[in-house]
Amino acid sequence: MSNLHLPTFLLTVARVPLLAVGLPLGLGLLSGYPTAKVVQSDWYKNLRTPPGRPPRQVFPVVWPLLYISMGYASHLVVNALDGASSPSAKSDYMLVLALYYTQLGLNLAWTPLFFAAKKTGMALIDSGIMTAATFYMTKLLAAHYPAASYLLWPYCAWLSFATYLNGGIWWLNRRTHGNAKHE
Template sequence: MTTHIPSLTLPAILFQQPAAAILLPVAVGTAIGFGTRPKQTQQTYLALRQPPLRPPPWIFGPMWTLLYGLMGYAAHRAWTTGTSSLNPQTMALTKQGATLYTISLALNFIWMPLFFRLQRPIEATVDIVALTGITGYLIYVWGQVDEVAGWCLAPYLGWLSFATYLSAGAGYLNQWDFSDKERLLDGKPGSTKYVDEKRE
């Protein structure tokens, strides 16, 4: 059972201030999305063999923005509700949840670089499985502090479950190796393209 670990927990001010709590995951998630080169990420995504129900690439940006906003609001609400409680158990659950939330953000933010930039589908799938489990536990913990905070995280858990299916499915269908998706363009070193197998 994870307890509150101050060194692994975001500063209290990032939970106390609603704007900071909401903008932190949105801003960092957006920065990582652009940092992993969106055009190349989209090309890789389209080139991979995918399991059924693969959504179109354009849906991920709006979906993640919404989910990050809900996560931030849940964090603010759970923290302010819990830290104003006179019940020591509620306070302990609030701080435990803050540590879980911080760990979950870290796991969330490294998935995209692992999967697309480093092309490590095994590690990315292990990461998202751990993230899904931690998020489920976080809902249980913060749901005891504030029911609304728990419900705000429920869509995130649902999306993570679907994303785990996509991550594992893409890894399996591509033999856990994305290296053959990138090929030299016109034989020039450093000039590559991603191959859309449906069009070849």
């Protein structure tokens, strides 16, 4: 893994706290913006959902907090990378950052998959990969920088819950006419 490289731009973004926090927050808000119209649609209102789904008003509160937390964690990681002296630690921090940007891309892809394309099965696959990458990233970070990993554990918990919700929605609606044509 020591040959892992990220574009300089991504490292630069993470080095500036405002940009590190602003990138996931801004992209998340842009990605989620079209959702407001879809949640008013018959398609969304008629979805069967698993037990435990919170009111939809919870999501626009939780997600910005998680985006801020993960963005600041990326800032702490790049600072740790810059100060790391061992090749092993540098390699692990680079892997954490690569996983961070990967999961961020998967996160941003989820909303269009689920809400715009109505492909709940594809969104579930995306969510599963994103959750696995985030848990691995957080576990790896916990070994080197536990304080930074604390910022990511709530995100891991929420992704697990969100994946459960997505899986339940896919399962409960997989045979309905409106969903079958989208899968």
